[in-house]
Amino acid sequence: MEDSSPSSSVDVDKGFAIAFVVLLFVFLIVMIFRCAKLVKNPYEPSSTITEPSLS
Template identity: 50%
Template sequence: MDRAPRPAPLLEVDVDLGFALFFLFLLCFFLLVTVVRCAQTVADPYGSFSTSTYQEEQIT
């Protein structure tokens, strides 16, 4: 007698593919953050420095 094939579980996940996709998304997130930070630095290169470094010291 032939048995009917069992239906596949709804949440069948390949663990290796899950790890690969997770690290791919993590890499893309860090790349996006880096691009935004670099664009901010190019737009305003001296904005992150404090103004006290550009003041001349008084020599007495």
């Protein structure tokens, strides 16, 4: 008879699923803040886009 209970064993698939969901929520929160910043001030130059100035 095995004495391993499900609570003491590590489920790798469940861990990967939880990590994926956490990373997905972090990505979603970052995108919400970036979109809110864009909606608040759409004409502010973005830090990712660098355009040469004409002057």
